[in-house]
Amino acid sequence: MTTAMDVLGPGHVAVVTGAASGIGLAAVRAFVRRGMSVVLADRDETTLALAMAEFAGAEASVLARPLDVADRAALETLRDEVMGRFGAVHLLMNNAGIQPGSALFSPVEDWERILAVNLWGIIHGTQVFVPAMLESGQPGLVINTGSKQGITTPPGDPAYNVSKAAVKTFTEALQHDLRGRDGCRISAHLLIPGFVFTRLTAKGRLDQPDGAWTPDQTVAFMLERLEDGDFYILCPDNETPRALDEKRMAWAMGDIIENRPPLSRWHPDHAEAFRTFLKKAPAAQ
Numbered sequence: 001m002t003t004a005m006d007v008l009g010p011g012h013v014a015v016v017t018g019a020a021s022g023i024g025l026a027a028v029r030a031f032v033r034r035g036m037s038v039v040l041a042d043r044d045e046t047t048l049a050l051a052m053a054e055f056a057g058a059e060a061s062v063l064a065r066p067l068d069v070a071d072r073a074a075l076e077t078l079r080d081e082v083m084g085r086f087g088a089v090h091l092l093m094n095n096a097g098i099q100p101g102s103a104l105f106s107p108v109e110d111w112e113r114i115l116a117v118n119l120w121g122i123i124h125g126t127q128v129f130v131p132a133m134l135e136s137g138q139p140g141l142v143i144n145t146g147s148k149q150g151i152t153t154p155p156g157d158p159a160y161n162v163s164k165a166a167v168k169t170f171t172e173a174l175q176h177d178l179r180g181r182d183g184c185r186i187s188a189h190l191l192i193p194g195f196v197f198t199r200l201t202a203k204g205r206l207d208q209p210d211g212a213w214t215p216d217q218t219v220a221f222m223l224e225r226l227e228d229g230d231f232y233i234l235c236p237d238n239e240t241p242r243a244l245d246e247k248r249m250a251w252a253m254g255d256i257i258e259n260r261p262p263l264s265r266w267h268p269d270h271a272e273a274f275r276t277f278l279k280k281a282p283a284a285q
Helices: 022-033 045-053 072-086 108-118 120-136 158-179 215-227 242-257 271-279
Strands: 013-017 037-042 062-066 091-094 140-145 186-192 232-234
Touching: 013 022, 013 072, 013 120, 022 037, 022 091, 022 215, 037 045, 037 072, 045 062, 062 072, 072 120, 091 120, 108 120, 108 158, 120 140, 120 158, 120 186, 140 158, 140 215, 158 186, 215 232, 242 271
Parallel strands: 013 037, 013 091, 037 062, 091 140, 140 186, 186 232
Antiparallel strands: none
16 A cells, blocks of 8 residues: 655655645645655746745755646646656646635536536546556555535535535545556545635635634645545644534435435524534444
8 A cells, every 4th residue: 555655755756736825835845845846737827936936946846837727738738748857746636726606507607617627627637647657656646635515515605516526526436446456556535624724715814714724734634644544634623623524524414314405404494403413422433
């Protein structure tokens, strides 16, 4: 089994999308500190240039490439450049994502753009880079950034929820495929951030809310869980411990098992039952 220690170190190469800010940039910092060469990909050229200024003088190679992950051809060009320059990719972090807001009957173009980045960006990145990673025979990690909203699917932003639910399903299928391949040294992992203060979540706020983690805290937790081999990297934050996340997720699955209405946590006939469920002590293991 591939471990993080096999991958996160000098002489290895990471490609990170959505790398110019937030969790992506925090991941780049962590990988560079470990001596990895890192390629930052992001569609925001201005923010990408600002991010690169952090790494002036870094001992490892750090490259920036502006691209839109919805553009498969651009990712193919990036793969060819990275493979030509470094000979291998050891870590792929499909992190690019957007959350502009949505409604069920938003213009179709809004839905298409959200799915193009959040879902197809991850599918493109995986299908473009992972075959080359497999062919190299070297140890590798694929980290796809999901969301708790793709699991509990709260009302209010259906396009984002759909995209992140699909990322969860896709990443589960990817790991199942990889572990079934003889001699495969690559593993896939689903990063499930908590409340993280980033450009995506700031919504105009300038000060970090007390309940939020920083991107660096999130990445530190991710690395810790990778070292233990976790597939589901379920991150807490300053207001939501893991135990609360587990109950929310269990209740969501219970909608099917108990034949409740969908999203019953927010249904007036079931809201009180949900609050009672939260107060129950966890069952003994």
